[in-house]
Amino acid sequence: MWDKQIAIDQVRAISLRGKIYFGVGAITYIEEIIGELQKEGVEKLLVVTGKNAYISCGAWEVIESALLSRGVKFAVYSGVTPNPTAEQVDAAVQLGVSVGAQAVIGIGGGSAIDAAKSAAVMLKYPEKKCADLYEYTFTPTEALPIVAVNLTHGTGTECNRFAVVSIPEKNYKPAIAYDLIYPRYAIDDPALMTGLSLAQTRYVSIDAMNHVIEAATSRSANTLSIQLAAETIRLVTEYLPLAEKDPKDLKARYFLAYAAMIAGWAFDNGLLHYTHALEHPLSAVKSDLAHGLGLAMLLPAVVENIWQESGPLLAQLFAPFAPGLDGSPKGAAKAAHAVQKFLVAHGVSEKLSDLGFTEDDVPVLTELAMNTPSLGGLLDQAPTFADRVAVSAIYLNSMTMNP
Numbered sequence: 387m388w389d390k391q392i393a394i395d396q397v398r399a400i401s402l403r404g405k406i407y408f409g410v411g412a413i414t415y416i417e418e419i420i421g422e423l424q425k426e427g428v429e430k431l432l433v434v435t436g437k438n439a440y441i442s443c444g445a446w447e448v449i450e451s452a453l454l455s456r457g458v459k460f461a462v463y464s465g466v467t468p469n470p471t472a473e474q475v476d477a478a479v480q481l482g483v484s485v486g487a488q489a490v491i492g493i494g495g496g497s498a499i500d501a502a503k504s505a506a507v508m509l510k511y512p513e514k515k516c517a518d519l520y521e522y523t524f525t526p527t528e529a530l531p532i533v534a535v536n537l538t539h540g541t542g543t544e545c546n547r548f549a550v551v552s553i554p555e556k557n558y559k560p561a562i563a564y565d566l567i568y569p570r571y572a573i574d575d576p577a578l579m580t581g582l583s584l585a586q587t588r589y590v591s592i593d594a595m596n597h598v599i600e601a602a603t604s605r606s607a608n609t610l611s612i613q614l615a616a617e618t619i620r621l622v623t624e625y626l627p628l629a630e631k632d633p634k635d636l637k638a639r640y641f642l643a644y645a646a647m648i649a650g651w652a653f654d655n656g657l658l659h660y661t662h663a664l665e666h667p668l669s670a671v672k673s674d675l676a677h678g679l680g681l682a683m684l685l686p687a688v689v690e691n692i693w694q695e696s697g698p699l700l701a702q703l704f705a706p707f708a709p710g711l712d713g714s715p716k717g718a719a720k721a722a723h724a725v726q727k728f729l730v731a732h733g734v735s736e737k738l739s740d741l742g743f744t745e746d747d748v749p750v751l752t753e754l755a756m757n758t759p760s761l762g763g764l765l766d767q768a769p770t771f772a773d774r775v776a777v778s779a780i781y782l783n784s785m786t787m788n789p
């Protein structure tokens with residue numbers, strides 16, 4: 387098993403923070419969370435969310451009544467879109483300044499929570515712009531307390547120190563990673579996730595799968611990230627079909643949410659590499675592209691690339707959906723094919739050309755992967771040498787489905 391392959395003399399920093407209320411009905415704990423924040427003197431809050439889901443899933447009714455009954459003043463910024471922009475964060479911050487926000491609640495999937503995390507930082511630096519944060523023109527040292535109410539089972543952002551925001555003028559979709567944006571409290575309530583569409587259900591779980599495939603094979607991979615990867619892949623393989631069949635299957639949503647949460651811990655500790663570094667340019671250029679779909683289109687080619695280094699481990703990790711893979715370098719093509727088969731079985735058969743990308747786009751995408759702030763750092767984590775040639779080859783190999 388994989389534990390035999392761990393180099394025990396490699397010291398790794400393992401980090402897990404925040405308190406997560408996890409399980410069906412967890413949303414009711416929002417009142418307790420607000421009470422804890424009040425003990426620290428928080429009486430004014432900024433809520434950051436998207437347009438509708440926070441209401442339609444039932445979360446807002448509970449949160450609003452808790453805020454009102456606790457007598458906390460609040461303002462709601464509900465302009466976060468998928469692939470949120472730095473301008474949206476700036477607008478949220480302006481609203482937060484106007485109410486004197488002392489903490490931020492993000493309600494939504496990764497987009498809303500990442501915008502909330504960013505706003506929590508920028509409220510400490512209101513004279514600056516969010517783009518400055520994501521272009522690394524300054525290093526923040528403080529942020530307001532963050533509460534993450536998670537409505538999807540994919541990003542893991544409710545429990546880690548990452549956030550992603552786009553700067554559309556530059557086609558940048560950078561990430562930040564700071565200890566100060568660990569959510570102080572998070573809520574993972576599977577009952578809030580039963581309204582996810584079939585496509586969203588699949589994309590977010592594919593996001594979680596990618597988090598662990600990368601976190602287990604990066605240059606920072608460690609015992610925790612590998613162990614969590616094995617469990618994430620097992621749970622997604624078992625429970626995604628159940629959620630596809632019955633979106634209201636709470637047990638399926640529970641374990642998909644759990645898989646996504648531990649995947650969030652996995653990449654908090656093991657980091658990410660190719661698939662995310664190459665996906666961000668795709669959804670930066672096409673802002674309506676779902677992150678999980680972008681990852682799915684790239685994953686088979688990424689697996690084929692890294693198999694030469696990570697094949698023995700990945701053959702073990704992929705066993706729940708593709709038992710008996712050959713972990714040696716000659717098993718690479720078959721492994722990539724097995725991943726593609728898994729994705730197709732979950733209704734995801736699109737490749738880059740289906741989304742309108744052509745070979746002519748590859749130089750620009752490669753440039754963005756190499757030069758977008760922070761993405762180079764991810765590429766440095768790849769188990770194989772991630773130069774322009776390797777990055778271009780992954781994009782090219784992801785244009786169409788392998789026969």
Ligand SMILES: [Fe+2]
Pocket residue numbers: 541593597662677
């Ligand atoms: Fe992701």
